[in-house]
Amino acid sequence: MPPLPDDVSAGVVLRPTLRMRMALLYAALICTSVVAILGSTYLLAPGLLVHRTWQPAPNQPAQATGTATTGHSSGVFAESIGSDKFGGLLMALAVIAAFSLALSWLIAGRFVRPLRAIIGTAQDISANDLHRRLGLHGRHDEFTQLGETLDDLFARLEASFEAQRHFIANASHELRTPLSAGRALLQVAITDPAPTVETLRATCEELLQLGEQQERLIAALLTLANSQRGQQRPQPLDLADVARTVLLTRGPEAERRRVRLDVALTAAPATGDPSLVQSLVTNLVDNALRHNVPNGHAEIRTATGTAGAVLSVANTGTIVPAIEVEHLFEPFRQLGTERIRHSEGHGLGLAIVRAITHAHGATLTAHARPKGGLDIQVVFPTPSALR
Incomplete structure (x- = not known):
């Protein structure tokens, strides 16, 4: 294995691992607890640690060795911790610190072992095979929850990459x-x-x-x-005004296709990127016109509901199976086929609608109508809800 660069190897050596930090923390807690216990013992029972010696009063000569003293002898007791006891305490504290550090190292190692396994497997999955999963089983603890979260993340990444390749x-x-x-x-x-x-x-x-x-x-x-980049210039707007602007240019197309436009526009204030919102309305109206039937109709309505500003576009047309509705919002998809082959469309209209909806934090719902066609509704959050 080639040696690491100096800056990289130095960073790896100097940076303590999680196990080392946990071991030092546990050892420090144990030593602090021991010192606290000794301090409490000294305060509650000083006689256990204090050594008392007799010293004569300053103005009284010291007694000769072997001379007995009476109870009336003047003098004072000097209290001190004996050097032998002090040294023993230091030695015991050092032993406790070493033992606690070793024990903490073992406990921390056992604690981080599942985390190391998760990291190793996750690195292998991200580098080689997104189809694999961690698949942690056993006790439902924090590590299991972390594994399940990573499995969900890998599943979403796999689906995203697959959709990107498909696109x-x-x-x-x-x-x-x-x-x-x-x-x-x-x-x-x-x-x-x-x-x-x-x-x-x-x-x-x-x-x-x-x-x-x-x-x-x-x-x-x-x-x-x-639209996938999100809003670039969000500002207050009215969905009714945007819909009117779009419908001004779609009248001749509706007449050519013999599709009746039923329009009911009431004030629907919202906040968003004007160009993106106009593109959303345009694609919904174009979809309702292109995928309609002769002598059919398309309904375009705006209103303000309890959840926010509502844009509804419904149209007659061929019968759409309920299971196919969600697939229609994928790029280059058309009813009954995997890739769009409509001579007048590009297969991105509803995909653009969904992307713009997500960019604005709006809610998109679509339902197949029993007699054919779609009923699509987009609900924009109110401006006050965005503050």
């Missing part, structure tokens, strides 16, 4: 499809032995449509990325 694969496919189609159109135009103005114009128009489709997809990807 990248789908995004790569969707970005590559227009390029492949455009290249095929160009190859057909080049190999045409007798091209005409009409055929070249048709090829150019198809290329423009493919470019617009790719541009919409890239714009949707950027919107999704911006």
